[in-house]
Amino acid sequence: MPGKTIGxxxxxxxxxxxxxxxxxxxxxxxxxxxxxxxxxxxxRRNLYLFGHSPGGDWDVLIGAGCVKRVELAxxxxxxxxxxxxxxxxxxxxxxxxxxDYSNFSMVARFTAGAMGIPFMPVRSLLGSDVLRKETLTTxxxxxxxxxxxxxxxxxxxxxxxxxxxxxxxxxHTEFAVLHVQKATAAGTVRIEGxxxxxxxxxxxxxxxIVTAEDIVEEDELRRTPELNPIPFFVVKHVCHVPFGAHxxxxxxxxxxxxxxxxxxxxxxxxxxxxRAYLDKYVYGIRDHQAYLEAVGGPERxxxxxxxxxxxxxxxxxxxx
Amino acid sequence: MISMAAxxxxxxELMTVISxxxxxxxxxxxxxxxxxxLGVMLAQKTHAPGCIIxxxxxxxxxxxxxxxxxxxxxxxxxxxxxxxxxxxxxxxVLQAGRVDVGFLSGAQVDRFGNINSTSIGADPxxxxxxxSGSGGACDIACLAKRTIIIAKHEKRRFPEKVDYVTSPGxxxxxxxxxxxxxxxxxxxxIVTTMGVIRFRVDTKSPYLASFHPGLTPRGxxxxxxxxxxxxxxxxxxxxxxxxxxxxxxxxxxxxVFLK
Numbered sequence: 001m002p003g004k005t006i007g008x009x010x011x012x013x014x015x016x017x018x019x020x021x022x023x024x025x026x027x028x029x030x031x032x033x034x035x036x037x038x039x040x041x042x043x044r045r046n047l048y049l050f051g052h053s054p055g056g057d058w059d060v061l062i063g064a065g066c067v068k069r070v071e072l073a074x075x076x077x078x079x080x081x082x083x084x085x086x087x088x089x090x091x092x093x094x095x096x097x098x099x100d101y102s103n104f105s106m107v108a109r110f111t112a113g114a115m116g117i118p119f120m121p122v123r124s125l126l127g128s129d130v131l132r133k134e135t136l137t138t139x140x141x142x143x144x145x146x147x148x149x150x151x152x153x154x155x156x157x158x159x160x161x162x163x164x165x166x167x168x169x170x171x172h173t174e175f176a177v178l179h180v181q182k183a184t185a186a187g188t189v190r191i192e193g194x195x196x197x198x199x200x201x202x203x204x205x206x207x208x209i210v211t212a213e214d215i216v217e218e219d220e221l222r223r224t225p226e227l228n229p230i231p232f233f234v235v236k237h238v239c240h241v242p243f244g245a246h247x248x249x250x251x252x253x254x255x256x257x258x259x260x261x262x263x264x265x266x267x268x269x270x271x272x273x274x275r276a277y278l279d280k281y282v283y284g285i286r287d288h289q290a291y292l293e294a295v296g297g298p299e300r301x302x303x304x305x306x307x308x309x310x311x312x313x314x315x316x317x318x319x320x
Numbered sequence: 321m322i323s324m325a326a327x328x329x330x331x332x333e334l335m336t337v338i339s340x341x342x343x344x345x346x347x348x349x350x351x352x353x354x355x356x357x358l359g360v361m362l363a364q365k366t367h368a369p370g371c372i373i374x375x376x377x378x379x380x381x382x383x384x385x386x387x388x389x390x391x392x393x394x395x396x397x398x399x400x401x402x403x404x405x406x407x408x409x410x411x412x413v414l415q416a417g418r419v420d421v422g423f424l425s426g427a428q429v430d431r432f433g434n435i436n437s438t439s440i441g442a443d444p445x446x447x448x449x450x451x452s453g454s455g456g457a458c459d460i461a462c463l464a465k466r467t468i469i470i471a472k473h474e475k476r477r478f479p480e481k482v483d484y485v486t487s488p489g490x491x492x493x494x495x496x497x498x499x500x501x502x503x504x505x506x507x508x509x510i511v512t513t514m515g516v517i518r519f520r521v522d523t524k525s526p527y528l529a530s531f532h533p534g535l536t537p538r539g540x541x542x543x544x545x546x547x548x549x550x551x552x553x554x555x556x557x558x559x560x561x562x563x564x565x566x567x568x569x570x571x572x573x574x575x576v577f578l579k
Contacts, residue, residue, distance in 0.1 A: 025392075026377045026390070026391075026392035026406075027390045027391075027392055028389065028390045028392070028393070029377075029390065029392045029393070029394070052406060052455075053377075053392070053455050053456075072453060073453055073454050073455055073456070074452050074453045074454060074455035075452055075453060076452040077390075078353050078354070078389055078390040078391070079353070079354065079389035079390065079576060079577070080389065082354070082451070082452060083450065083451050083452045084452070087450075088449075088450045088451075091439075091447065091450040092447065092448075092449070092450055094446070100438060100444070100453055100454065101454070102454040102455070102456065102457070102458035102459045103376055103406055103410065103454065103455050103456040103459060104406070104410040104411075104414070104415070104456060104458075104459035105459070107405075107406045107407050107410060108407075108410075108411075111407055122415065123415050123462065123463060123502075123503060124415070124458060124459040124462045124463060125458060125462065126462060126488070126500045126501040126502050127462070127485070127488035127491050127496075127497060127500030127501070127502055128458050128461075128462070128485050128486065128487065128488045129438070129444070129484045129485040129486065130438075130454055130458050130485075130486060132485075133444055133484070135444060135445050154501070164501035193394060193397050193403060194377045194378035194379060194392055194396070194397070194403050194404070194405060195378060195403075195404060195405035196377055196378065196392060196405050196406060197405055197406050197407060198405070199405065200405075200407060249393070249394050251394040251397060252394075255394065256389075306394070310385070310386075310394075310395075310398065311394050311397055311398075312386075312393075312394035312395055312397075314385070314386055317574070318389060318574055318576060319574055319575055319576055
């Protein structure tokens with residue numbers, strides 16, 4: 001296996017306090033949660049997160065006090081809880097710095113970074129307060145090179161004076177961490193189902209870390225290279241982490257875990273209960289294997305397995 | 321169609337059915353999270369089997385077998401013709417002008433159909449209540465050819481002016497949307513648990529097109545903070561037994577959204 005494969009703890013330890021980071025996945029799908037819990041156990045502080053629609057991956061990092069500033073479009077587990085509870089609390093208590101964008105504009109920013117150009121024009125945002133209002137001040141922006149000097153800029157097309165676009169600044173992060181279905185020790189990556197913005201997030205980061213359900217032979221993924229969207233040499237480290245996105249879904253592998261999400265969201269209403277949740281599932285847990293035991297072990301996880309026909313669990317009970 | 325007199329349904333079910341009817345067969349529909357997923361799946365299972373459902377996480381033309389709880393749900397993969405990522409659908413489908421209908425919900429909707437899903441309070445830096453944020457809603461509202469809005473009808477949810485315009489509607493009315501530089505679109509209808517609100521062609525001011533059975537136009541206006549012209553309102557055609565059966569037994573048998 002070796003090649004680029006390293007242990008999960010070793011990989012998480014590469015991310016220092018104050019790092020800029022983007023995390024793969026989308027709301028209740030395919031977040032590298034095992035990696036996120038390692039960051040919390042390492043007690044990382046002052047992280048700068050960039051994302052489009054994160055869910056509990058950000059919410060738990062924010063709740064554990066790991067995050068200083070975020071740039072985002074959305075933060076929730078969608079129909080499981082229409083706003084991330086610890087995100088909401090952090091905003092309302094003034095404990096986090098943030099800037100609001102939309103999903104398209106954040107993805108355009110990742111794309112610009114991935115393309116090596118300074119900004120991307122979009123036709124969205126015009127007329128909205130997402131464009132008109134800013135949460136970070138000019139001073140806060142200019143004091144910190146991790147944040148773009150300006151939120152956005154409206155430009156008239158040089159080719160048609162009647163046409164206006166919004167320029168949004170490119171994102172470059174020090175780290176991108178993805179959780180995918182399959183990867184090789186050389187760093188070739190296979191994403192099944194929706195790719196979200198994982199590809200752009202990887203391509204605008206200095207260091208790409210991939211956690212994968214399965215580590216497979218290089219020849220297996222090279223049989224269909226058109227399905228491997230990220231050049232393997234861009235990926236620096238690969239970790240083998242089965243059920244690495246739990247309690248979130250991984251298409252063709254397992255579904256989201258409504259029981260665990262319910263416990264998370266109920267505990268998050270109250271500071272003491274939330275602290276107890278973190279103790280039970282993060283701080284008091286040695287590693288990912290112990291986490292999987294803590295959430296119910298093989299029996300519980302078997303109930304989440306995807307059906308080969310659907311790629312998810314059609315009989316999963318989702319409202320508890 | 322059978323007589324509706326004896327058919328019982330909740331206002332939530334009625335709202336979902338009425339919103340689904342706004343989708344025409346064959347249209348390209350870009351659906352946001354929450355109730356729009358319910359409405360668009362009902363449309364696909366009833367009168368609009370050929371509607372093309374786009375979810376922003378990257379799927380095109382799902383043939384839904386189970387209701388998604390996320391626009392990135394593995395359930396959106398079912399029967400999809402294409403699966404890619406956000407960039408592909410936002411750039412090449414939505415921004416390029418290939419979406420007929422944007423389907424959105426919102427915490428607050430004002431008289432010009434501007435939606436707030438960001439925060440309550442005068443200063444977004446110090447909000448009284450913080451919500452999830454735009455997600456793709458701002459983009460959908462800016463770039464679809466028309467927008468259907470679905471929202472529970474409560475007075476505080478329908479203010480004169482939203483605290484934060486997350487998703488631009490007709491902005492200040494009249495031609496202000498075009499003046500802002502938006503190249504197309506705008507809200508066509510707000511379907512609520514009390515009635516159906518539409519907008520005047522020229523001024524974009526709102527009027528009550530229909531009120532739900534058992535309610536009165538005046539009653540709807542009283543539950544709406546912004547001024548609502550009720551002069552032309554008729555009673556909403558109730559859901560058919562077939563629409564209700566499909567909604568309850570096929571679209572949301574788990575009661576993910578229906579109570």
